[in-house]
Amino acid sequence: MRRTGLTRRRALAMAATAAGxxxxxxxxxxSGPGGGERGGGSRPSAAELARRAEVALRRRSxxxxxxxLAGYDEVLGAHPALGARLSPLREATARHVAAxxxxxxxxxxxxxPGASAPTAPGxxxxxxxxxxxxxxxxxxxxxxxxxAGSGSGAFPRGVPAEPGxxxxxxxxxxxxxxxxxTAALAGAPPELARLLASVAAAGAxxxxxxxxxxxx
Numbered sequence: 001m002r003r004t005g006l007t008r009r010r011a012l013a014m015a016a017t018a019a020g021x022x023x024x025x026x027x028x029x030x031s032g033p034g035g036g037e038r039g040g041g042s043r044p045s046a047a048e049l050a051r052r053a054e055v056a057l058r059r060r061s062x063x064x065x066x067x068x069l070a071g072y073d074e075v076l077g078a079h080p081a082l083g084a085r086l087s088p089l090r091e092a093t094a095r096h097v098a099a100x101x102x103x104x105x106x107x108x109x110x111x112x113p114g115a116s117a118p119t120a121p122g123x124x125x126x127x128x129x130x131x132x133x134x135x136x137x138x139x140x141x142x143x144x145x146x147x148a149g150s151g152s153g154a155f156p157r158g159v160p161a162e163p164g165x166x167x168x169x170x171x172x173x174x175x176x177x178x179x180x181x182t183a184a185l186a187g188a189p190p191e192l193a194r195l196l197a198s199v200a201a202a203g204a205x206x207x208x209x210x211x212x213x214x215x216x
Contacts, residue, residue: 054189055102061184061196062101068177068203069093071154075166078159082167089206096199171210178203 044052072090076083154173160166181200185193 050189053187054192057184057188057192058100058102059105061181061199062097062105064177064180065093065096065100065199065203067154068173068206069097071170071173074154074159075170078161079163079166082163086170089209092202093206096202099195100199167210171207174203174206174210178207 069090072086072093076086076090155169160169178200181196181203185196185200188196
């Protein structure tokens with residue numbers, strides 16, 4: 001009988017120990033409700049992700065128009081006599097940069113000639129990598145003295161010395177800018193898409209006015 005009593009006590013003790021073990025283990029491993037998420041930040045909401053994507057797209061689009069703005073500044077610096085023809089188009093481009101930029105960043109350096117801008121977009125309309133890690137911009141070359149292949153300013157090979165050729169280069173840049181904004185429409189929310197479409201149409205108009213449509 002003594003053996004039976006002892007065995008029973010041991011069995012009860014073992015049962016009690018086993019009953020408390022899962023709770024203890026759960027507390028140590030953090031596998032209880034929400035335990036696996038402790039120490040980590042919450043994931044951004046879909047609305048926040050959409051906001052970040054729009055801000056990034058606005059920055060890229062403002063940079064693309066900023067290249068055209070720098071192009072106007074470079075041509076005006078090299079050919080001041082073209083001021084009457086180019087100044088209204090330049091000012092319209094400055095307004096585009098300000099409108100496209102994210103809230104609080106609009107128009108940084110866009111209102112005054114000589115504003116810095118990213119490297120000019122290539123034939124596909126996509127801007128090339130920028131030269132400054134801090135500002136994402138490189139200074140334009142107002143005098144049009146950028147050396148061939150230097151990659152600086154809106155015209156890496158420099159502004160042509162002949163005014164007609166300079167206008168042709170500027171017209172081509174305006175056309176690429178319009179194409180870049182049109183390509184960005186696919187990933188833009190409705191309000192920004194309408195703005196991009198408007199700016200793209202304006203860029204196409206600039207290309208026309210700077211080319212044969214603008215007269216000699």
